[in-house]
Amino acid sequence: MPDWLITGCSELLTLRGPIPRRGRALRELGIIRDGAILVRDDRIAAVGPRRRIERLRGARRAEKLNLDGRVVLPGFVDSHTHLIFPGSRAAEYEQRIAGATYEQIAKSGGGILSSVRKLRAASAADLKSQAHKHLRSFAAHGTTTLEAKTGYGLDFANELKTLEIMRELRLEQPLDIATTFMGGHVVPPEYRKRPNDYADLVARIWIPYVARTGLAQYCDVFCDRGAFNVRQAEHILAAGLVCGLTPRIHAEQLAHTGAARLAVKLRAASADHLEKINTADIKALAKSDVVCTLLPGCCFHHGIPHDAPARELIDAGAIVALATDFNPGTSPTVNMQMILSLACTQLRMTPAEAIVAATINPAFSLRRNQRTGSLEPGKIADIAIFDVADYREIPYYFGVNTCWMTIKRGAIIHPRQPI
Ligand code: NIG
Ligand code: FE
Numbered sequence: 001m002p003d004w005l006i007t008g009c010s011e012l013l014t015l016r017g018p019i020p021r022r023g024r025a026l027r028e029l030g031i032i033r034d035g036a037i038l039v040r041d042d043r044i045a046a047v048g049p050r051r052r053i054e055r056l057r058g059a060r061r062a063e064k065l066n067l068d069g070r071v072v073l074p075g076f077v078d079s080h081t082h083l084i085f086p087g088s089r090a091a092e093y094e095q096r097i098a099g100a101t102y103e104q105i106a107k108s109g110g111g112i113l114s115s116v117r118k119l120r121a122a123s124a125a126d127l128k129s130q131a132h133k134h135l136r137s138f139a140a141h142g143t144t145t146l147e148a149k150t151g152y153g154l155d156f157a158n159e160l161k162t163l164e165i166m167r168e169l170r171l172e173q174p175l176d177i178a179t180t181f182m183g184g185h186v187v188p189p190e191y192r193k194r195p196n197d198y199a200d201l202v203a204r205i206w207i208p209y210v211a212r213t214g215l216a217q218y219c220d221v222f223c224d225r226g227a228f229n230v231r232q233a234e235h236i237l238a239a240g241l242v243c244g245l246t247p248r249i250h251a252e253q254l255a256h257t258g259a260a261r262l263a264v265k266l267r268a269a270s271a272d273h274l275e276k277i278n279t280a281d282i283k284a285l286a287k288s289d290v291v292c293t294l295l296p297g298c299c300f301h302h303g304i305p306h307d308a309p310a311r312e313l314i315d316a317g318a319i320v321a322l323a324t325d326f327n328p329g330t331s332p333t334v335n336m337q338m339i340l341s342l343a344c345t346q347l348r349m350t351p352a353e354a355i356v357a358a359t360i361n362p363a364f365s366l367r368r369n370q371r372t373g374s375l376e377p378g379k380i381a382d383i384a385i386f387d388v389a390d391y392r393e394i395p396y397y398f399g400v401n402t403c404w405m406t407i408k409r410g411a412i413i414h415p416r417q418p419i
Contacts, residue, residue, distance in 0.1 A: 001410065003062035004039040007050050010069040010389045012037070013355065014047055015374035020291065020319040020364040027352040029391070030374070037072070038062060039381045042409035047375050070404055071391050073355065074375050075144025075382035076336040079362035080248075080272050080293050080323035083148035083177070084131050084162045086118035089328045093301075102302060102330065103226055103254060112152070112186050115328055119152040119162070128165045134326070135173050138334045140414045142384035142403040145176040145363070145372050147248075147323075149220055151185030156206060159183050163215040174408040178366045180248060181210045184221035184228055184236045199232035203239035211243030218269065219245035223259035230258045237266055246367070252276040253298070264288045270321070270365045275299070275308045282309065286316035291365035293321045294357075296342035297331035310347035321362040322354060341398035351392040383407040 012035030017028040036053035038046040046053050053059055092105050092114075105111050119127065138146060148166055153159040159181070166179045183202040191198035210216050219240030223233035227250075237247040246269045251259035253273035260281040263271035271285065272293040285292050292313050299306040313320055322339050325331040333339070336358050343354040363373025372382045386394055387404040394402060406414035 001041055003045065003058050004065060004410070005053070005059050005062040006037040006039065006065045006067065006072070006383075007054070008067040008069060009035050009072045011391055012047070012072045012375070013074070013391055014376060015074050015356065015360045016376050019369050020289075020361050021356050022317045022319055023314065026314055026320065026356050027350060029352050029355060035072070037375060037383070039407075039410050042380055042411075044375055044377055044379050044381050046377055067385060069389050071386045071388050071394070072375070073142070073384045073386065073391070074359045074373055075384045075406060075408065076142050076358050077362040077366065077368070077373055078138065078143050078146040078323050078326070078336055079270065079291075079321055079365045080295060080325050081146050081148050082151060082325070082327035083134060083146070084119075084127055084150070084165055085115050085152050085328045086122040086127060087130070087328070088332060089114065092329070096302065106226055111329055113189065115152045116154050116188060120155070120158050124161050124165055127162075128168060131165065131169055132173060134334055135169065135175050139175060139406050139408070140403060141335045141337060141401055142386070142406055143175070143334070143336055144382035144384065144406065144408050145178070145366070145368060147178040147180055147218070147366055149180040149182040150216075151182030151220070154183065154185060154188035155190070159206065160215075163210065167215060174411065174413050176368070176372070178218065178368070179216040180218035180220045181207065181216040181240070181245060182220040182222075183207070184233065186222060186227050195228070195232065199228060199235050203236045207236070207239045207245065208243050211240070211245050216245060218248050220248040220250065222250040223262065224250060224253050224257055225255035230262050233259065234262055234266070237262075237268070241266065248272065252281070260285060263290045269367065272323070272325070273298070273308070274313075275306070277309065282312050282316050282318065285313065286318040289319065291319045291321050291361060293323050293362070293365065294343070294347060295323055295325035295331060296346050297324055297333050297339055299346070300342050301331050306342070306346040308347060310343070310349050314349070314353065319361055319364070320353070320357050321365055322357040323362060335401065337394055337401065337403070338399055340395040344395045351395050354395060355391065381407055381410040
């Protein structure tokens with residue numbers, strides 16, 4: 001492959017700087033105006049002002065890509081998705097608009113359990129082809145790395161079926177996928193009366209097996225009202241830790257349960273949602289290395305005000321990230337640009353904070369910050385190019401896909417046709 005020289009960037013957001021970013025550092029984008037990037041094979045060979053990069057050996061022979069004043073970012077890192085699921089829950093969406101709540105629908109057997117019933121009945125081939133379609137859409141919106149959780153199988157065979165699909169997807173398409181085992185999503189119907197037995201089964205039998213196979217790197221639990229309590233969540237996540245699966249937690253989404261404090265206690269990579277945290281939680285999270293992953297797509301989709309205290313978390317010094325939470329029940333979007341828009345208007349984050357929270361901080365939460373999340377020499381050439389002249393226009397044009405090109409490991413993956 002010839003080297004590539006990318007020029008004509010009105011703003012090149014390198015995201016170089018401290019990792020992870022907290023407090024004021026969350027606004028550091030490392031912007032180079034009229035910058036250039038030299039890409040060699042799958043890596044970034046050089047980044048800097050155009051005049052300097054153009055003079056480098058290799059730059060003259062390189063294939064040129066002139067961006068005519070567009071904005072360049074590291075590809076988005078979406079650190080929280082439920083990628084594998086069997087179709088939408090559009091009927092529930094309509095029920096909620098008519099007044100039913102997410103928890104009422106779940107109690108009557110809908111919600112997560114309706115996706116579980118359908119996933120168990122679905123063939124792996126069908127689930128995989130749906131996931132391929134979603135992954136193409138992630139790429140088209142500028143995402144180059146994502147995390148994906150199991151949790152719609154909730155029996156051994158179907159959790160493994162999901163993990164195996166993820167393994168195949170890693171080989172069959174270009175995006176990087178970090179896998180999380182989430183047997184602890186909700187209690188399946190077979191164990192409705194024996195939730196402790198189910199938590200014990202996940203902790204003692206499934207987790208050691210999953211860890212041995214190397215099919216997942218992370219373990220997650222939905223620790224909330226209607227799902228698992230703190231004791232059960234700790235049992236599952238501690239078992240994961242012993243086997244080498246790093247904890248992530250769905251924490252304080254529907255009710256305050258103490259899950260955020262559990263994340264701090266277990267030194268989880270990430271505590272996600274956090275809509276119902278209190279001042280003491282904010283202090284504890286801010287002192288820790290737990291990444292606070294906010295998911296504003298959920299409240300938007302449910303039509304409720306977003307109350308995750310992003311400003312308080314940032315001002316207290318917490319590590320904040322943003323993610324889609326792509327799933328059929330609470331956040332059916334693959335579009336990180338829309339998440340940036342929601343972060344700005346609903347969480348009062350600045351566009352710069354939102355971009356840091358969508359790139360280098362989530363890369364840290366996935367322990368991939370050495371490879372991706374910023375545009376620096378030696379890192380993988382994961383690049384998203386936007387058809388705007390000012391980076392603030394990415395969240396500003398809400399609901400519009402301004403992603404003009406996505407490059408993964410030095411190869412153009414969007415648009416898929418040559419332009
Ligand atoms: O992150 N809260 C738990 N899990 C998902 C929702 C999953 C679903 O409703 O299917 C979430 O919001
Ligand atoms: Fe989730």
